[in-house]
Amino acid sequence: MLGAAFITSYCTIKPWEVSIDGAVGYVDNGEFTTADFLKNIYKSYNVDYPKFHKMDNLCKLGLLNAELLIRNSEVTQKYKPEEIAIVLTNSASSLDVDQKYQATIQEKDNFFPSPAVFVYTLPNILIGEIAIKYKITGENAFFIAEQFDPHFMNSYISNLLNTNKARCCIAGWVEFYNNSFNSFLYAVEQQPGKLTLEHTTEILGQIF
């Protein structure tokens, strides 16, 4: 008999609005750039984390989404650092910053690589940034897939919980490539929280 699991909170950041548990939050309706939009979310939710400004776009997007999810679900207060897993997925990996970094080393006469940029040229750095900010030391994995796969995510996370590898999981899709972006994070716990959505493939597909 496998234990039940629930989606206790979910948040999305899409052009150009934030939503928390399905309710619309911050909305941008001016003519902003993506960078402005992310900075506006940072300001509007009073996120105080100066390191944010040094991050690449993928990490900025994912970190903001994680901040909103963690505030809303309070999982870091409910669980020990090693009880929380992080499982993320996207299709463009870190290609957005990979290409920007490549441009700094492409030409001999215009050669200006920066370690501060280089360090972001892996997708799982986003997991690292979330783990560092919220002191999460549980299991983690970043999967690259063509599209969000509710079936895979559901079975992977159920397995983590059912085998006692974690008691809670922060999961979702964080994609940023060429100013096109879409981020969706959700928390899975073994008992209902603010939401009582059952952790099933169907429901995941509906709320994504």
Next chain:
Amino acid sequence: MPDHVYVTGMGIISAIGNSVEETFHSLYTGKTGIGKIKYLDTVHKNDFVAGEIKRSNEELIALAGIGDYNRTALCGYIAAREALYNAGIVDINEARTGLVTSTTVGGICHAENVYKDFFEGISNENFTDSYLSGVSANIMASHLGITEFVTTISTACSSAANAIMLGTRLIKNNMLDRVVVGGVDTLSKFTFNGFNTLMILDREWCKPFDENRKGLNLGEGAGFLVLESERLVRQKNKKILARIAGYGNANDAYHQTASSPDGVGALLAMEKALKIEELKPSQISYINAHGTGTANNDSSEGMAMQRLFGAEIPPFSSTKAFTGHTLAAAAAVEAVFSILAIQNSVIFPGLNRHEQMKDVSISPIDQLMINQPLEYVMSNSFGFGGNCSSLIFAKR
């Protein structure tokens, strides 16, 4: 109850020897393999020392006898071949056999010498054929005859520990009966310049756990173990070298490259490893520490060991001053050392230590200890970014 997983063979090539036997002799007699750089073609040749394998590429090609491959593939093959020979395995396909190797360098050691000529049209050698980490695994697998399962892990300096862990779990979950596990990294200019840029290389012999340690010495090496299921071991009445009694991997959520000062990840990894068989810290008879000789690692690891073991800390030492830091291979090289310690009832000392570290009260072993019955040996390997792993080898 899943099968126990036993080590039935091991092989190694590093700065202190080209076989298990040579390696034991160097460790036992306190002979370091770190010295003046001879084989790596670098402008820093005279500025640093390193733990080089004492064979040129041509000599390794002859020693391996499988063709003109790069240094990484050759060394990996040589060590894995010794492990299989040591385990008395003649027919590789009599059981479901896999290969889980690990590397950070892969074919960079070769690519970095030819890519310039390629882009300038001087040479047409396609260096990408040998560049990827997985290529050396495939070369090794094809010459060893392993077809069932082949994969490569790259998690910086904990890579081989994670390979040993994955191999163990593949057997425990009845997906394979036998897995050749380990890692290989050879010296490259890329690694050398990278570590030099990080300013964590000691220009002289490294001094793990010394108050005045200045950094690590780079090394190169390959280590492989043959892991077999309890069922297979019984069926074939195999000689057992050791048993995998614990493994843990954790991160310490501190920094993209550095380890946390209080060793959170290291502590978690050691605790997880103990938990596999519900061992108590007091049951560990020796710890082969990661002990790289950098300010950051030794302090962080020392703090973690102190927190876990308290005043009852078992003898511990770092063998990095023998081999240099062999990066992805380190945990496999040190798995061989740990098992040699168990088999011979000895504790290998660290080298070059003069002054007690001030931020921890624990001290490593500086002199060879003989007649030490060792039931459980712990071996730590911690990677950049806080990827921390700990393994426990049992005598029986």
